[in-house]
Amino acid sequence: MSFFVESISLVFENAILSDGEVMYYWYLEGHVEPVGPMRKVRIEPFPFVVGRSPGLGLSIESSSISRHHAEIIQKDGYLVLKDLNSTNGTFINRKPVKGEVILKQSDILHIANIEFRLSCEPLDQVSEDAATHLDIAGTATNLPAGWIELEALLSGALVSSDFQTIYRSEDESPFAFEILGRGEHPNLPRLPVALFKLAESVGRELALVELLRMDGVMRADASGSPLNFFMNIHPRELDHPDRLMMSLRKVRERFPKPKLILEVHERAITDLEVMKRIRDELRTLRIGMAYDDFGAGQTRLLELSEMPPDYLKFDIALIRNIDSATARREMVELLVRLSRRMKIKTVAEGVSNAQEATTCRDLGFDYLQGYYYGRPAAEPNLPFNP
Numbered sequence: 001m002s003f004f005v006e007s008i009s010l011v012f013e014n015a016i017l018s019d020g021e022v023m024y025y026w027y028l029e030g031h032v033e034p035v036g037p038m039r040k041v042r043i044e045p046f047p048f049v050v051g052r053s054p055g056l057g058l059s060i061e062s063s064s065i066s067r068h069h070a071e072i073i074q075k076d077g078y079l080v081l082k083d084l085n086s087t088n089g090t091f092i093n094r095k096p097v098k099g100e101v102i103l104k105q106s107d108i109l110h111i112a113n114i115e116f117r118l119s120c121e122p123l124d125q126v127s128e129d130a131a132t133h134l135d136i137a138g139t140a141t142n143l144p145a146g147w148i149e150l151e152a153l154l155s156g157a158l159v160s161s162d163f164q165t166i167y168r169s170e171d172e173s174p175f176a177f178e179i180l181g182r183g184e185h186p187n188l189p190r191l192p193v194a195l196f197k198l199a200e201s202v203g204r205e206l207a208l209v210e211l212l213r214m215d216g217v218m219r220a221d222a223s224g225s226p227l228n229f230f231m232n233i234h235p236r237e238l239d240h241p242d243r244l245m246m247s248l249r250k251v252r253e254r255f256p257k258p259k260l261i262l263e264v265h266e267r268a269i270t271d272l273e274v275m276k277r278i279r280d281e282l283r284t285l286r287i288g289m290a291y292d293d294f295g296a297g298q299t300r301l302l303e304l305s306e307m308p309p310d311y312l313k314f315d316i317a318l319i320r321n322i323d324s325a326t327a328r329r330e331m332v333e334l335l336v337r338l339s340r341r342m343k344i345k346t347v348a349e350g351v352s353n354a355q356e357a358t359t360c361r362d363l364g365f366d367y368l369q370g371y372y373y374g375r376p377a378a379e380p381n382l383p384f385n386p
Contacts, residue, residue, distance in 0.1 A: 026079060028058065028109065030116040040119070043079075048072040050111050051084070064088050064112035064148070072103070079103040079118075088112035088148045089155075094202055096151055113148050146188055146198050153185040153195075154207050160184050161216040162376035166230070166347060166369040169361045176228035176261070177380040178369065179220065181212030196234065209234040210247045214254075221255040223380050228259045230290060230311075235265055241274050245281050252285045261288035261311060266296075269303045276307055290347070294318075295335075308342050311367075316350025319370070322363075323355040329363065336364045 026043040041058055048057035051069040060069075066086040073080050083090035083097045090097040091110035103109075107118045153159065163177040183195045192212070199205040213231050220229045237244040248262070262282060269275055269291070282289055290311035291304070295318045304312070314332065322329050339346050348360040351370030360368055 024120040026118065026120045028116040029119050030114065043072055046072070046074050049084075060111065060114060062112070062114060065114070066112075069111055070097070075100070081109065086112065089151055091151065094204070096155055147202050149185050149187045150195075150198055150202065150204060150208075153183055153188060154204065154211060157211060157215070158184045159212055159215045160378070161212070161219050162378055163220075163229075163380035164369060164376040165374055165380070166228075166367050167373055169348075169365050169368050172368075172373075174227055175367050176230055177220070177225070178230040178263075179213075179216035179232070180376050181209075181216060181232075205234050205236055206240065206243065209237065213247070214251055217251050217255050217258060217260065220258045220380060225380050226259070227380070228261055228288070229380070230261045230263050232263045232292070233265075238264070238269070238271070238274065238278075241278055245278065248282070248285060248287065252287070259288075260286070261290050263290045263292040263313065264309070266291040266294050266303070269307070272303060272306050275303070279307065279309075293349075295332075304344075305342075308344050311345045311347055312339050313347040313349050313369075314365075316370075319348050319350045319356060319360065320352070321356070323359040329359065333363045340364065 027040045028043060029040045043057070045057070049068055049071045050056065050058040050060065050065075051067050052060060052062065052065045053067040056068070057072075066084070066088070068084045069086040070081060070083050070090040073082065079102065080100045081090065081092060081097055081103050082100050089110075089112065092101050092103070093108050094110070103118055105118060105120055109116045109118060160182045162180045162182055164180060165174050166176040166178060167173065168175045181192050182190050183192070184190070188198070189195055196205055196208060199208040209232070213233075216231055217229065233244065237247075252260075264275075279289055288310040290313055291309045292313045293315040294312050296315035314335075318328060318332055322332065336346050345366045346364070347367040347369055348356075348365045349369050351357050351360060351368050351372045353372055356370075357368055357372055
């Protein structure tokens with residue numbers, strides 16, 4: 001079955017019309033085997049159903065595919081993709097299909113973990129390929145392991161948060177908590193480093209950090225704690241400041257009570273004008289700002305002087321064994337003094353023993369954080385017991 005490009009001009013905008021209309025066939029192109037040649041399957045008849053069951057428009061013998069997984073239909077002159085309540089999902093351009101999605105030429109479809117590209121050819125250039133039954137033993141080579149599980153984590157909000165307490169240096173009383181996102185999908189890592197590595201490989205890091213942040217603030221709000229809560233961003237969020245601020249506005253609208261502080265990795269601060277705008281908007285949302293992991297890489301004193309934060313968190317690399325590292329201790333002391341003159345509160349991260357804690361207090365740090373004071377916990381209410 002074929003249909004006219006003219007009737008779906010929004011789908012295939014670059015058609016060269018002849019006598020007012022050009023007829024095209026539409027195809028799914030993919031690999032029969034992970035390292036095999038590309039095969040092309042004509043999308044016909046409609047509805048064109050894809051699944052594991054035999055006799056469908058496209059039958060795929062793969063354990064990741066549901067019996068009736070997805071279908072492509074014609075609707076109002078458009079080519080439309082629908083998921084059929086499959087187990088592992090249907091995706092268009094790496095985004096999960098919810099409801100009906102209009103297809104366009106060169107769209108990338110994933111039926112579970114199996115990848116296809118949508119293409120079309122004029123009727124007079126059609127090369128026939130009768131194969132409609134694919135035996136795919138493995139996963140498409142350009143999809144990382146865990147991608148389907150990551151989408152399930154995002155769509156099902158399968159996350160939680162831990163909290164690590166930050167203490168006042170002067171009397172070791174609790175001052176704040178850092179929100180630490182955790183994954184809760186049974187087949188994925190729980191800690192964020194591995195989760196973000198996977199998310200970054202498929203362009204889903206922004207969706208992940210937004211989900212983790214919202215979950216953390218929700219739990220902070222539910223705790224009723226009057227203390228401050230430090231929350232993190234992903235470095236790529238600074239490339240999309242409008243999206244970042246929209247995300248933070250949603251957080252604040254849902255949870256107006258918690259005292260929030262946004263942690264920005266100091267190496268990600270490359271555009272001072274953008275940072276100034278973010279800082280101004282944060283103030284309207286009653287959210288403080290901290291530079292995280294200060295000193296972990298190329299410390300940018302220019303950014304510190306031009307765009308001072310409310311808090312400066314010194315990286316664990318500067319704090320580890322600081323009690324016995326004379327030169328480093330002197331350098332840190334100068335930076336702490338400079339921060340105090342600029343009215344920036346300082347936090348020592350990664351304090352692991354009493355010697356480091358004593359040295360950090362002597363150097364003038366305002367706040368202390370690390371395993372010496374306690375590991376992250378599921379509830380933001382654990383006191384310090386040295």
